[in-house]
Amino acid sequence: MRRRPAELTSRKPRKQYHHGDLRRALVAEAARTIQARGVGHLTLPANGESLGVSRTALYRHFADKAALLAAVATEGFAQLRRDLVDAWEQHGGGREGFDAMGVAYVRFAVKGPSYYRVMFGGLVEADRADCGLQEQAASAFGVLVEAIVQQQKAGLVREDDPVQLARYIWAAVHGIAMLGIDGQLRDAEGGAEALIHFANERLRLGIATPPR
Amino acid sequence: MRRRPAELTSRKPRKQYHHGDLRRALVAEAARTIQARGVGHLTLPANGESLGVSRTALYRHFADKAALLAAVATEGFAQLRRDLVDAWEQHGGGREGFDAMGVAYVRFAVKGPSYYRVMFGGLVEADRADCGLQEQAASAFGVLVEAIVQQQKAGLVREDDPVQLARYIWAAVHGIAMLGIDGQLRDAEGGAEALIHFANERLRLGIATPPR
DNA sequence: ACCTGAACACCGTTCAAGT
DNA sequence: ACCTGAACACCGTTCAAGT
Numbered sequence: 001m002r003r004r005p006a007e008l009t010s011r012k013p014r015k016q017y018h019h020g021d022l023r024r025a026l027v028a029e030a031a032r033t034i035q036a037r038g039v040g041h042l043t044l045p046a047n048g049e050s051l052g053v054s055r056t057a058l059y060r061h062f063a064d065k066a067a068l069l070a071a072v073a074t075e076g077f078a079q080l081r082r083d084l085v086d087a088w089e090q091h092g093g094g095r096e097g098f099d100a101m102g103v104a105y106v107r108f109a110v111k112g113p114s115y116y117r118v119m120f121g122g123l124v125e126a127d128r129a130d131c132g133l134q135e136q137a138a139s140a141f142g143v144l145v146e147a148i149v150q151q152q153k154a155g156l157v158r159e160d161d162p163v164q165l166a167r168y169i170w171a172a173v174h175g176i177a178m179l180g181i182d183g184q185l186r187d188a189e190g191g192a193e194a195l196i197h198f199a200n201e202r203l204r205l206g207i208a209t210p211p212r
Numbered sequence: 213m214r215r216r217p218a219e220l221t222s223r224k225p226r227k228q229y230h231h232g233d234l235r236r237a238l239v240a241e242a243a244r245t246i247q248a249r250g251v252g253h254l255t256l257p258a259n260g261e262s263l264g265v266s267r268t269a270l271y272r273h274f275a276d277k278a279a280l281l282a283a284v285a286t287e288g289f290a291q292l293r294r295d296l297v298d299a300w301e302q303h304g305g306g307r308e309g310f311d312a313m314g315v316a317y318v319r320f321a322v323k324g325p326s327y328y329r330v331m332f333g334g335l336v337e338a339d340r341a342d343c344g345l346q347e348q349a350a351s352a353f354g355v356l357v358e359a360i361v362q363q364q365k366a367g368l369v370r371e372d373d374p375v376q377l378a379r380y381i382w383a384a385v386h387g388i389a390m391l392g393i394d395g396q397l398r399d400a401e402g403g404a405e406a407l408i409h410f411a412n413e414r415l416r417l418g419i420a421t422p423p424r
Numbered sequence: 425a426c427c428t429g430a431a432c433a434c435c436g437t438t439c440a441a442g443t
Numbered sequence: 444a445c446c447t448g449a450a451c452a453c454c455g456t457t458c459a460a461g462t
Contacts, residue, residue: 022426044455054428056456061426065455113334120394122329137396167391167400168411172380175387179379182332184349188379199380206418234445256436266447268437273445277436 023061025051027071031115034072038114039123042069066124070133073119077136080119083108084143095156098147099200102173106196109177116181120174144170158209165207172203235273237263239283243327246284250326251335254281278336282345285331289348292331295320296355307368310359311412314385318408321389328393332386356382370421377419384415 029051033042045055062068087104091097109116145166151157179185180192245254257267274280299316303309321328357378363369391397392404
């Protein structure tokens with residue numbers, strides 16, 4: 001078990017109940033802790049108390065701790081989606097936009113490793129119907145599919161099932177992100193960032209329209 | 213490596229403490245539990261008691277629970293390495309051998325999702341020096357690099373840094389395995405198995421020697 | 425409806441003691 | 444040297460009770 005030094009969070013204790021949207025506050029606070037100190041440090045007592053609320057208040061809004069994590073993961077997919085769309089649009093789509101999406105994806109993961117792991121680490125069962133986890137994940141994936149379709153229309157990507165192509169690209173980029181987070185790329189110069197650039201070139205060649 | 217000299221002594225004390233190699237037995241039992249019921253069900257009391265040993269006996273051999281998991285992960289990498297070598301050799305290397313390695317990799321992960329997650333799930337800090345975790349992981353990765361080098365010699369793969377090429381392939385296959393485990397491929401017909409076959413084709417095109 | 429506070433079962437870990 | 448058994452701090456969860 002970990003030793004905790006002392007009381008390092010000294011927030012103002014509230015006398016009243018938490019008036020507004022406690023559910024949202026709980027998710028935000030949990031996400032903050034996960035980003036800052038890792039999911040291993042997320043504890044229900046601490047999470048509640050830093051909002052001036054008892055540790056059991058959470059059960060009014062979530063079935064259990066896994067449900068809270070699922071909500072955090074859902075928020076993560078929404079944020080990831082935004083990052084991907086931004087990258088795509090700011091680079092004007094096409095080949096450059098697609099490459100930028102890959103880079104943005106890896107950066108999202110590396111920026112908050114533990115947060116990313118909550119989204120993919122098996123802490124949350126994927127078949128959770130509540131809180132729209134699957135919908136948000138599907139929506140983020142949809143950005144990828146759409147980018148593929150547009151590139152197909154522009155003659156940049158071969159005519160093949162765009163969904164399967166998107167899954168393939170997703171897996172590759174996800175793998176780079178995961179290996180980077182795991183420290184498995186510590187011997188690689190430039191780490192995950194360098195590898196995604198290398199990969200973008202190789203991936204492009206694999207999905208480009210064949211020369212005729 | 214298998215049999216210990218203690219076996220040779222005629223007087224073996226029964227009814228004593230646990231017989232020979234408790235350390236190995238603890239790792240094997242933990243691996244079994246993880247495979248069967250998931251790492252979330254691995255508990256020190258249960259793990260010890262199913263070997264007829266107290267829950268604290270473990271601390272004579274491991275610093276903490278994370279160290280036990282690291283040992284399980286190390287064992288996992290050794291097994292994965294074996295699977296990869298088998299696939300490569302049984303298909304006679306080359307393009308078919310390489311594709312078979314990818315399939316074997318994904319199958320290894322899908323066969324024991326929780327086991328695979330112990331190897332990559334962030335439960336074990338990657339910079340653990342003990343128990344040869346890094347060495348085994350590097351050894352498994354080395355199989356991939358070697359396969360790339362051989363294909364380069366055979367003119368099948370472009371002349372490029374084989375280690376970076378191997379990282380790229382590793383990431384892609386790892387990503388497919390991870391997405392499969394996460395249930396993110398549940399809408400994909402054929403799941404991870406189908407995706408790795410699809411990916412093998414695309415990956416090959418990306419790393420093949422360019423037409424001149 | 426929303427939250428508290430005590431209580432429960434359990435877990436990882438420590439440590440003095442046993443053989 | 445190797446292991447036990449009691450003990451400790453902590454956590455997730457339940458539930459009767461409060462407002």
